[in-house]
Amino acid sequence: MFRIIWRRFSKNxxxxxxxxxILTLASAAILAPHIAPYAPxxxxxxxxxxxxxxxxxxxxxxxxxxxLSRMIWGSRASLKVxxxxxxxxxxxxxxxxxxxxxxxxxxxxxxxRFVDIMLAFPSxxxxxxxxxxxxxxxxxxMIVIGITGWMDVSRLVRSEFLTLKERDFIAxxxxxxxxxxxxxxxxxxxxxxxxVFVAATFGIAGAILTESGLSFLGLGVQPPEPSWGNILASGxxxxxxxxxxxxxxxxxxxxxxxxxxxxxEGLRDSLDPRLWKSMDRKA
Amino acid sequence: MYYYIxxxxxxxxxxxxxxxxxxxxxxxxxxxxxxxxxxxxxPKASAQARENLKKLYGLDKPxxxxxxxxxxxxxxxxxxxxxxxxxxxxxxITERIPITLTINLLSLFLIFIIAVPIGVISATxxxxxxxxxxxxxxxxxxxxxxxxxxxxxxxxFGVALGMLPISxxxxxxxxxxxxxxxLLDWAKHLILPVGISAFGGIAGLSRYSxxxxxxxxxQDYIRTARAKGLKESAVIFHHALKNALLPIVTILGxxxxxxxxxxxxxxxxxxxxGMGQLFYDSAMARDYPTIMGVxxxxxxxxxxxxxxxxxxxxxxxPRIRVSGxxx
Numbered sequence: 001m002f003r004i005i006w007r008r009f010s011k012n013x014x015x016x017x018x019x020x021x022i023l024t025l026a027s028a029a030i031l032a033p034h035i036a037p038y039a040p041x042x043x044x045x046x047x048x049x050x051x052x053x054x055x056x057x058x059x060x061x062x063x064x065x066x067x068l069s070r071m072i073w074g075s076r077a078s079l080k081v082x083x084x085x086x087x088x089x090x091x092x093x094x095x096x097x098x099x100x101x102x103x104x105x106x107x108x109x110x111x112x113r114f115v116d117i118m119l120a121f122p123s124x125x126x127x128x129x130x131x132x133x134x135x136x137x138x139x140x141x142m143i144v145i146g147i148t149g150w151m152d153v154s155r156l157v158r159s160e161f162l163t164l165k166e167r168d169f170i171a172x173x174x175x176x177x178x179x180x181x182x183x184x185x186x187x188x189x190x191x192x193x194x195x196v197f198v199a200a201t202f203g204i205a206g207a208i209l210t211e212s213g214l215s216f217l218g219l220g221v222q223p224p225e226p227s228w229g230n231i232l233a234s235g236x237x238x239x240x241x242x243x244x245x246x247x248x249x250x251x252x253x254x255x256x257x258x259x260x261x262x263x264x265e266g267l268r269d270s271l272d273p274r275l276w277k278s279m280d281r282k283a
Numbered sequence: 284m285y286y287y288i289x290x291x292x293x294x295x296x297x298x299x300x301x302x303x304x305x306x307x308x309x310x311x312x313x314x315x316x317x318x319x320x321x322x323x324x325x326p327k328a329s330a331q332a333r334e335n336l337k338k339l340y341g342l343d344k345p346x347x348x349x350x351x352x353x354x355x356x357x358x359x360x361x362x363x364x365x366x367x368x369x370x371x372x373x374x375x376i377t378e379r380i381p382i383t384l385t386i387n388l389l390s391l392f393l394i395f396i397i398a399v400p401i402g403v404i405s406a407t408x409x410x411x412x413x414x415x416x417x418x419x420x421x422x423x424x425x426x427x428x429x430x431x432x433x434x435x436x437x438x439x440f441g442v443a444l445g446m447l448p449i450s451x452x453x454x455x456x457x458x459x460x461x462x463x464x465x466l467l468d469w470a471k472h473l474i475l476p477v478g479i480s481a482f483g484g485i486a487g488l489s490r491y492s493x494x495x496x497x498x499x500x501x502q503d504y505i506r507t508a509r510a511k512g513l514k515e516s517a518v519i520f521h522h523a524l525k526n527a528l529l530p531i532v533t534i535l536g537x538x539x540x541x542x543x544x545x546x547x548x549x550x551x552x553x554x555x556x557g558m559g560q561l562f563y564d565s566a567m568a569r570d571y572p573t574i575m576g577v578x579x580x581x582x583x584x585x586x587x588x589x590x591x592x593x594x595x596x597x598x599x600x601p602r603i604r605v606s607g608x609x610x
Contacts, residue, residue: 120589122543124548125547125577125581131566213428213548216430216548243438250431250435254423254428257427
């Protein structure tokens with residue numbers, strides 16, 4: 001099964017390139033203490049806002065901190081937020097979607113109305129409100145992005161459940177005496193997971209974009225802990241004097257998010273082309 | 284048709300109730316309370332003073348009573364007064380809405396007139412150079428953080444070329460200008476914010492119209508049109524485009540929450556005094572009444588956007604309203 005998926009996936013050169021980029025970034029994030037040329041919070045008052053040079057390949061920021069080192073450490077924030085936020089979204093979305101699709105009737109209509117209501121909130125507003133009330137930090141935004149981003153997953157899982165529960169093998173499981181929980185988790189869920197994986201990959205891309213936006217506004221990862229978004233905030237304050245602070249972190253976000261999107265596209269085509277024909281991404 | 288509209292409007296009521304319920308819970312169940320914010324600056328405030336403040340906001344009552352009190356006032360569009368400047372929240376919002384709506388409507392328009400042609404051309408020439416280039420553009424568009432694009436364009440047009448202003452919606456000397464001078468000034472200020480808020484949407488919608496068009500082109504009635512010898516342009520514009528555009532209307536409606544939410548980012552960057560900036564400022568100041576007010580109004584605007592999209596869909600596609608009437 002995995003071999004077939006991999007064979008199809010590896011034919012998509014762009015998706016493989018995306019995977020290589022992400023693996024490189026992930027190893028950079030893990031090895032940050034060993035490969036970053038400077039400590040990310042080391043202040044150097046003699047080298048404030050110095051342009052890219054041999055000793056500081058990407059330049060320094062307004063406190064003389066090395067931009068390359070801060071970006072390497074900053075990749076940890078994106079990696080963490082991407083995976084954990086999406087993990088939370090998948091968990092909630094799968095539970096809601098499974099319950100709605102499996103039980104149908106009133107459970108289904110109540111849960112799906114709830115999904116509709118959640119979708120009506122401009123999600124950025126909802127996130128900002130929660131962050132303002134709680135306290136901005138990296139764990140807050142992971143949770144907030146998770147609890148405002150599960151609705152699409154729940155719709156996907158629900159529709160998978162609606163078709164799968166009518167199939168013969170489910171009837172067979174029922175006849176064999178399997179309980180609801182066993183049918184949901186052992187028989188239906190594993191068959192409903194491929195679209196969830198694809199949605200998760202696109203979701204990571206979205207979560208990284210959101211994290212950087214929130215950090216840029218000062219509501220995400222808090223300085224001095226670096227993240228690509230909060231480096232860009234200092235880029236904005238030094239817009240007229242230090243282009244490197246605005247250009248490089250943004251490029252890093254673009255390349256990372258692009259890679260996840262390419263992987264997502266590759267996965268979608270290799271997991272099951274039939275399922276995804278009508279599922280192009282929306283505006 | 285009227286029946287369909289009425290039914291669709293009735294469906295909005297439970298949605299609005301749900302929105303108020305979630306808004307209320309978010310603000311009242313989260314840790315930290317408004318009184319703590321107000322007394323934060325004066326640590327000497329006695330327990331008595333805190334109690335008095337709580338009474339003033341009705342925070343000493345049970346939660347459900349508070350909710351219904353708030354809901355009663357909400358129906359009259361009374362969101363209370365802001366903690367920050369004691370102005371009425373509804374006044375603060377109504378004075379900010381026009382600019383945000385203008386920018387959002389302009390971006391929707393821009394999205395539509397750019398994305399649909401891109402999508403249609405890509406679909407009619409699938410796998411051509413244009414199709415490949417636009418696919419690359421779509422992927423980059425999906426992956427670009429809009430605030431970063433804003434920074435780059437500000438740097439390029441505002442700082443390096445000095446062609447465009449980079450903050451606010453009018454110049455300081457605007458009162459001395461003629462009508463056209465003012466219009467030009469306004470347009471110069473809006474061009475970057477509108478362009479940037481449209482950017483992501485253009486990528487999304489052009490992808491969507493491409494696949495919508497591809498699907499239509501494969502239909503039998505298009506083959507019929509070709510078979511009876513119509514010119515290719517007539518087939519595309521007259522027969523295919525109309526049907527391909529139908530689902531796009533709904534997608535435009537779905538783009539509304541993204542646009543409204545995105546207004547926080549570009550209004551903060553460009554210092555535009557709209558709803559997004561108001562929301563950002565009140566969130567930073569923990570101005571609870573304003574937070575709740577903007578959250579509710581923002582989501583109701585989204586509902587209205589979706590409603591309008593559904594209605595126009597039903598107007599152009601008779602199948603929708605017929606099935607709506609039968610149920």
